[in-house]
Amino acid sequence: MAQKPSIPKGTRDFGPMEMAKRNYIFDTIKSVYALYGFQQIETPAMETLHTLMGKYGDEGDKLLFKVLNSGDYLKKVTDEELSERNTLKLQTKLCEKGLRYDLTVPFARYVVMHRDELQLPFKRYQIQPVWRADRPQKGRYREFFQCDADVVGSDSLLNEVELMQIYDTVFAKFGVRVQIKINNRKILTGIAEVIGEADKIVDITxxxxxxxxxxxxxxxxxxxxxxxxxEAIAKLQPIIALEGTNDEKLATIKQVLAGSEMGEKGVEETQFILDTLKGFDMKNEIQLDLTLARGLNYYTGAIFEVKALDTAMGSIGGGGRYDNLTGIFGMPGLSGVGISFGADRIYDVLNALDLYPKEAVNATQVLFINFGDKETAYCLPIVEKCRKAGVRTEMFPDSTKMKKQMNYANAKNIPFVALAGENEMNEGKVTLKNMTTGEQTMVTADEIIKTILA
Incomplete structure (x- = not known):
């Protein structure tokens, strides 16, 4: 008996309904990125291990999926090396490539390789899968999508302002109420300085x-x-517990950080971003959160995080300013700022709140019933006319029992069914049935289109 097929742990199949929902998420994000002048790029699923290794720390290196060399991958390995079973040494000879771990390192590699072609500032977005050899568990997969946008080659804080507007616009389009949190790496460094623990900045944050x-x-x-x-913990308490408006928090932390050049610079940057955003019609709350840290070994300026307000979920977006994206590839000094959307968590939020528009998940809008060759020949020109008008239309391919065809329409949540028998053909019309209300009317092709697109 043939072995039952399976897929690797930590990966998923996505059916038509799931794909419709995912495409709605991706298409919405893409449309907003484009509004702000971001252009899409893609990088290969595989990168050289030279590009990937050493960029994510020891733990990240362990989670990289390595790809065996093509052909006789053992030809560079001696019997003695095989018997030693030194995994790290062997992988350098067996594997030259690996699956990308994130989109950031491939983007840095892309910028360095194409620097002579790029117009700075370069605004790119990238929506592609990444792979991590992690232990699969609920909400954590070995293959998942990232939706990144970055601006490199500009120090202007207007970039931070626009990225926060992008978050606000996307979640407003989704109908999800969110809180967009902001902090600054320089403020956190200043806090560590004034409490006398500058060398413990990472542990504190x-x-x-x-x-x-x-x-x-x-x-x-x-x-x-x-x-x-x-003593330092005691000094930290009023900062952690700080409440009030963003302006009140900034005024207080400005006093606390007086004398810390780095901290004062962080307050100044944050004040500019928040003051500039006041001039826009923001739909969601912007909150200064002095406990927000996010990957301090990476970020150097403003940092962001987005949380949904109406359902329990972790972060559904985040990002920040970094000063040396391309330094890892020998091109230092290129500043950038970026954000990412957590597509898988956004998918769960929209499901929990039932916020997917019907038109986004219902593919076919009208199904023409197949009663036989003569009826089909009559319907096909109408089917073509509907499609040319932008109506998503199917003609059932087989002349089978009507119950089977109606079950097909119900299973696919098709809102309208069109039927044409002797009476309809004599009048040059079809009967259009609303599958939700059960109402039936005899209509022309133009009236079908008008009804469905209304």
Whole structure:
């Protein structure tokens, strides 16, 4: 008996309904990116291991999917090396390529390779799958999509303003109420300086970033474990607990950071972004969150995170400013800022809140019933006319029982069915049935189009 087929753990099939929903998400994001002048690029699924290795830390290197060399991949390996079973040494001879881990490193490689062709500032977006050899679990997959947008070659804070507008516009189009959080890496560095723990910046901010999950007591406990002094922890408490409007928070933290050049610069940058956004009709709340950290080894300026307000979900978007994207490939000094949408989590949010528009998930709009050769020959020109008018139309291919054809329409959630028998053909019309209400009317081809596109 043939073995039952399967797919690798941590990967998924997507059926027609799921694809319709995913395409709605991707198409919405793409349309807004385009509004702001971003252009789409794609990079190969595979990159050389020379490009990928050493860019994500030791843990990231372990999670890279390596691809065996083509042909006789053992030809460079001796029997002695095989018997030693030194995995790291062997993989350098067995594998020259790997599946991309994210879109950022391939983008950095792309910028360096194509720098003579690019017009700076370069505004790119990229929506492609990435792969990680992680342990699959709920909400964590080995293959998933990232939806990134970046501006490189510009230090202007107007880029940060536009990226926050993009977040606001996309989620307004989705009908999802979100909170867009903002902070600044320089502010966090200033905080570490003024509490006397500048060398513990990463430990402090990693702990602060967990405030929503473990609470203030948990944060303080983690700070103690990391060797932060009680005096520094005490100084940190009013900063963590800071409340009020964005302007009130900024005014307070400005006083706290007086004397920290880096911290004051972060306040100044944040003030500019928030003040500029006041001039726009923002649909969602912008919140200054001084506990927001996000990958401090990577970001150097403004940082963002987006959370849905009406359903329990983690971050559904994030990003920030970085100063040396291309330095890893020998091209230092190119500043950039970028954001990413969490497509898989947005998919779950829209499902939970039932926010998918019907037109986005219902593919076919009208099905023509097949009663036989003569009736089909009569219907086909009408089918063509409907399609040319932009109506998504199917003609059932087989002259089979009407019940089977109607079940097909119901299974695909097709809202209208068109039927043409002797009476309809004599009058040059078809009977159009609304599958939701059951109402039936005899109409012309033009009236079909008008009814469906109304």
């Amino acid at each position: 990693v702990a602060m970033d967990k405030l929503d999950k473990i609470g203030i007591d948990g944060v303080n406990a983690e700070l103690r474990e990391d060797g932060i002094s009680e």
